[in-house]
Amino acid sequence: MRPFDYQRAERLEHAAQLTGEPDTLALAGGTNLVDLMKLQVETPQTLVDIGRLSLGTIAEDGEGLRIGALATNTATAVHPRVLADYPVLARAILAGATQQLRNKATTGGNLCQRTRCYYFTNIDQPCNKREPGSGCGAIKGIARIHAVLGTSPQCIATYPGDMAVAMAALDASVEIASERRSRTVPVRNFHRLPGDTPEKDNVLEPGEIITAVTLPAPVGGVQLYRKVRERSSYAFALCSVAAVVDLEEGRFTRADLAFGGLAHKPWHDPRIADLLIGSEPSLALFDKAADLLLEGAESYGENDFKIPLARRTLAAVLCEATGVEP
Amino acid sequence: MTVHLKQDAPDNRDVLDGTGQGVIGAPLPRPEGLMKVTGTATYAAEYAVEGCLEGVLVTVPVTRGEVLSIDEHSVLTMPGVVAVISDERMTGRPAQGMAGEAPFQPAQEVCYWGQPVALVVADTFEQARDAAKHLAMEWRSEDAPIDPASVETEEDESTLQGDLAHAMAEAAHSVDVVITTEGHASAAMEPHAALAQWNDGALTVHASLQMLKFNRAELADSLGLEEEQVRLLSPYVGGGFGSKLGVSQEVVAASLAAMKLGRPVRVVMSRQQVFQTVERRSETHQRIRLAADAEGKLTGFGHEALVSNLPGETFAEPVLQSSQFLYAGENRLLKLDLARIHRMTAGSVRAPGEAVGVQTVEQAMDMLAEKVGMDPIELRLRNIPEVHPAKGTPFSSRKLAECLREGAAAFGWEPRPRAPRHTREGEWWIGTGVASGARVHFVEEAKARVTLRPDGTALVETDMTDIGTGTYAILGQVAGEMLGLVPDDIEVRLGDTDLPPGSGSGGSVGAASCGSAVFLACQGLREQLAKRLNVGADELALKDGFARWDGGEKALPELLGGEPLECTGHFEPGASTEDLTVSSFGAFFAEVAVNRWTGETRVRRMTGAFGFGRVLNARTARSQCLGGLTWCIGNALTESLLFDPVDGHLANCDLAEYHVPVNRDVPDLEVLLLEERDAAASPIQAKGVGELGLCGGAGAIANAIYDACGARVFAYPMTPDRVMAAMESSRPPSEST
Numbered sequence A: 001m002r003p004f005d006y007q008r009a010e011r012l013e014h015a016a017q018l019t020g021e022p023d024t025l026a027l028a029g030g031t032n033l034v035d036l037m038k039l040q041v042e043t044p045q046t047l048v049d050i051g052r053l054s055l056g057t058i059a060e061d062g063e064g065l066r067i068g069a070l071a072t073n074t075a076t077a078v079h080p081r082v083l084a085d086y087p088v089l090a091r092a093i094l095a096g097a098t099q100q101l102r103n104k105a106t107t108g109g110n111l112c113q114r115t116r117c118y119y120f121t122n123i124d125q126p127c128n129k130r131e132p133g134s135g136c137g138a139i140k141g142i143a144r145i146h147a148v149l150g151t152s153p154q155c156i157a158t159y160p161g162d163m164a165v166a167m168a169a170l171d172a173s174v175e176i177a178s179e180r181r182s183r184t185v186p187v188r189n190f191h192r193l194p195g196d197t198p199e200k201d202n203v204l205e206p207g208e209i210i211t212a213v214t215l216p217a218p219v220g221g222v223q224l225y226r227k228v229r230e231r232s233s234y235a236f237a238l239c240s241v242a243a244v245v246d247l248e249e250g251r252f253t254r255a256d257l258a259f260g261g262l263a264h265k266p267w268h269d270p271r272i273a274d275l276l277i278g279s280e281p282s283l284a285l286f287d288k289a290a291d292l293l294l295e296g297a298e299s300y301g302e303n304d305f306k307i308p309l310a311r312r313t314l315a316a317v318l319c320e321a322t323g324v325e326p
Numbered sequence B: 001m002t003v004h005l006k007q008d009a010p011d012n013r014d015v016l017d018g019t020g021q022g023v024i025g026a027p028l029p030r031p032e033g034l035m036k037v038t039g040t041a042t043y044a045a046e047y048a049v050e051g052c053l054e055g056v057l058v059t060v061p062v063t064r065g066e067v068l069s070i071d072e073h074s075v076l077t078m079p080g081v082v083a084v085i086s087d088e089r090m091t092g093r094p095a096q097g098m099a100g101e102a103p104f105q106p107a108q109e110v111c112y113w114g115q116p117v118a119l120v121v122a123d124t125f126e127q128a129r130d131a132a133k134h135l136a137m138e139w140r141s142e143d144a145p146i147d148p149a150s151v152e153t154e155e156d157e158s159t160l161q162g163d164l165a166h167a168m169a170e171a172a173h174s175v176d177v178v179i180t181t182e183g184h185a186s187a188a189m190e191p192h193a194a195l196a197q198w199n200d201g202a203l204t205v206h207a208s209l210q211m212l213k214f215n216r217a218e219l220a221d222s223l224g225l226e227e228e229q230v231r232l233l234s235p236y237v238g239g240g241f242g243s244k245l246g247v248s249q250e251v252v253a254a255s256l257a258a259m260k261l262g263r264p265v266r267v268v269m270s271r272q273q274v275f276q277t278v279e280r281r282s283e284t285h286q287r288i289r290l291a292a293d294a295e296g297k298l299t300g301f302g303h304e305a306l307v308s309n310l311p312g313e314t315f316a317e318p319v320l321q322s323s324q325f326l327y328a329g330e331n332r333l334l335k336l337d338l339a340r341i342h343r344m345t346a347g348s349v350r351a352p353g354e355a356v357g358v359q360t361v362e363q364a365m366d367m368l369a370e371k372v373g374m375d376p377i378e379l380r381l382r383n384i385p386e387v388h389p390a391k392g393t394p395f396s397s398r399k400l401a402e403c404l405r406e407g408a409a410a411f412g413w414e415p416r417p418r419a420p421r422h423t424r425e426g427e428w429w430i431g432t433g434v435a436s437g438a439r440v441h442f443v444e445e446a447k448a449r450v451t452l453r454p455d456g457t458a459l460v461e462t463d464m465t466d467i468g469t470g471t472y473a474i475l476g477q478v479a480g481e482m483l484g485l486v487p488d489d490i491e492v493r494l495g496d497t498d499l500p501p502g503s504g505s506g507g508s509v510g511a512a513s514c515g516s517a518v519f520l521a522c523q524g525l526r527e528q529l530a531k532r533l534n535v536g537a538d539e540l541a542l543k544d545g546f547a548r549w550d551g552g553e554k555a556l557p558e559l560l561g562g563e564p565l566e567c568t569g570h571f572e573p574g575a576s577t578e579d580l581t582v583s584s585f586g587a588f589f590a591e592v593a594v595n596r597w598t599g600e601t602r603v604r605r606m607t608g609a610f611g612f613g614r615v616l617n618a619r620t621a622r623s624q625c626l627g628g629l630t631w632c633i634g635n636a637l638t639e640s641l642l643f644d645p646v647d648g649h650l651a652n653c654d655l656a657e658y659h660v661p662v663n664r665d666v667p668d669l670e671v672l673l674l675e676e677r678d679a680a681a682s683p684i685q686a687k688g689v690g691e692l693g694l695c696g697g698a699g700a701i702a703n704a705i706y707d708a709c710g711a712r713v714f715a716y717p718m719t720p721d722r723v724m725a726a727m728e729s730s731r732p733p734s735e736s737t
């Protein structure tokens, strides 16, 4: 860990102003950032503690719900409105990390958590995300946990989180504030693909602070979150599926799906809903949905299995949601 | 007074069964347990020593090569930095278990990626850690093989008997499989740590080590000191599992720094350093061949394995250890090969050999049972050999058949040939599997001093360690049983090289070896007391603090007359096991659920039945078995060291990415302890239990996976991707998933 300056932001504008400075990072729960600082992966000159800002509220927002950036993962997962109207979100959060971590982890920090790529977290290995231009250690290395969708020759890392996958299925929005402006970005567009600039995980610019995530009016339906992993807790997803699905008269009327563990962002492909809506659920249809999902998928040896695994997990979730017997 | 026994003959007297105090074997809690769970037991790094400096090991990202220069000045001006230690006595590798001499030096000769080569010492830990990342070095690096399949191998061990190939060709039923296991980490909770102090030519080190008498010799040899100048203290060890058998890099580095600077120095490895620099369990590539007649009697048994280690290391994962005698078969071929590669040091990780060598045989036995069309337990029972199949030596004691039968009854095993995919609950296929277990028995020379204090209480002292196993409890129980005292009246002091040298904790030798030393010391005390009373030692009964003999009774304080009475027990292994096969045995039963879509496997329940001689404490013995079963789950389903194919560095080097089972992975575990007395194993008729619980059980899980979903997986750990792929390839064409 490099020595750093610690500042406590008292007001949002203050936080935005401070984090606009070079080599400055916001500190929320610290469960990801502090670990990475110990490993010297993150080396901020200044840490701006935003923990005292009043961004922790979870409140009604019209028909929807606004979850403050500093609401803890635990608070969100047990919130009565979340449990009643957005169960996929509660399930996704509870599938992540451990109770102790969720008690500290925040909405904003969870969205911004960095990849778990082994080469990213080891400063003696090449990594374009950590050190642009140094190469990608994972492509020819241990790529078991890496992406199969939307990769680039520069980076094949995944966004590792669960919460954002459910938020992508729910079509939530990220509220962002800076000194000069505020803006709202759909969760589906918040994270980016690595392309030639894998060092940028998401669309946040320096000086921008996440203030909240807003969930649209509830849509009901069957809501499922399925996370595949080798041990049953305290492990990141090899592949995950968040599903918000509805049927009327035996046909899909809603099929909002998002996928984790497969890409540098929670993966959402609108063509899947287009395919499913209006059709009768069947194994053959689910297979077609998987064809769309995995069109253009590319794997790197160690993670070849993620392609059939994603196909099977998608089928599992849709079978469970629709009652189709395999 | 010293009582010395070199055990050359079995001891059938079962003395501990006749003493009558009733503490031996009782499920007593650990005397130090409360301290441990309330955080008041002090571990190596936790001593508050005034003026203590903090050291951080500096590692190099080179697979093989040499550090040419270290530029101390690159960090000496950083805040708080006191010194850079790059003495050529630094060690880059840990010592192997029971080496008793310095590990490979100098550290600057680099043999694996991430090898420690220097130590940065500063006022605070944070300063040292930052400086360690900034230390400028020059090195030379050269190509190095890192893949065991890419190099020529050396033969380490082989047994040839009859003609296996012929037996395979003639067999009514045969199995020929290749099964692989990946590397394992000990992953002890307490990271490796040392706090060294150098005063007037004497070195005192608080460290986290398993075998102090060897460690003292290793450290003295590393530093060029006399053993008498070195004192090691390890009263509490937060798990070792083999990784603390030999003295490791931080102990030598802290000592060198303390000697150079004349100030106390503490070095604690980071979790990543623990993973990347202490001993790993080798990956293995195993071929099992079984030949059987129409009734399932083995006519041939083949087990070949390839393991790896660094150049210069003598250790080769002894995969075949129990295969030598577990099952019959007159035609035998057992062969162990060693590949020299540049991954970090391979060495003992809990139950070296059997922890990966039994489960593969057990999978092959399951396949054979299927071919013969027989219940897999019946197949095993039919193939328990009368005597050691190669040496012809009888077994000193063996509860294998009883473990299989009684374990089956407790588990609710349905005796039938296996036919997979019989039960489905929703998305989950349910199946059960069985495996035998075995672990060879060792004992090691050990001394312990027992003092009867004037107040009638007793003190037991040895440099033996308690690595979380329950040594404090069981040594007190042996003494209590022998001296007629309740455990509260016995104090046990461990983990200090100033005390008589015990066996150390490793290879499951501790309980039987040190227990025997305490037993002998107490025998000496009993004799002295009897002498005072003018009665034969056999006529003296000690119970509840009283001495009783024909016609009299005296409280111990009265008998001691204000003076302490002391005796040292000295136990040495002798010829008692020479013409015998001495091993612990067990049986494992598992029920698993396999997800039909994803191949995720969850263990739903497990039963283990174990026979390991006398049970010294039913609670701590059971705990050892529970831990063993938990290791079986990790071994079967989740644990594997992932080495980078380019430079051989260990990629998953923390507890988030090296997946030991978590609470949710560990279901109800049932343990049956089958009491037996093994007269040849030790004077207290006990064998080792610490490792038995993980020797074979992963095979029961593998067999249960097959019984559940019809997938035979031939690579451990059986992660979702592997199970899914095996399900795909085993799927009958009519099935859709």
Ligand SMILES: Cc1cc2nc3c(=O)[nH]c(=O)nc-3n(C[C@H](O)[C@H](O)[C@H](O)COP(=O)(O)OP(=O)(O)OC[C@H]3O[C@@H](n4cnc5c(N)ncnc54)[C@H](O)[C@@H]3O)c2cc1C
Pocket: A025, A026, A027, A028, A029, A030, A031, A032, A033, A034, A035, A050, A069, A070, A095, A096, A097, A098, A101, A104, A105, A106, A107, A108, A109, A110, A111, A112, A113, A160, A161, A162, A163, A204, A208, A209, A210, A211, A234, A235, A236, A237, B656
């Ligand atoms: C062992 C382990 C296992 C885990 N397992 C899982 C898992 O299975 N699934 C899962 O989803 N997660 C998992 N996590 C990750 C965990 O969810 C994240 O660490 C946590 O959500 C981060 O939140 P935080 O508040 O602690 O963020 P911090 O560590 O404080 O910050 C993380 C990043 O977000 C930035 N940031 C924080 N708040 C804001 C804001 N309001 N505006 C702008 N930037 C901000 C910080 O600058 C920093 O770059 C695991 C973590 C650990 C350590």
Ligand code: SF4
Pocket: A115, A117, A118, A119, A120, A126, A127, A128, A129, A130, A135, A136, A137, A138, A139, A154, A155, A156, A157, A198
């Ligand atoms: S995959 Fe991305 S994060 Fe991982 S090493 Fe390559 S560039 Fe770095």
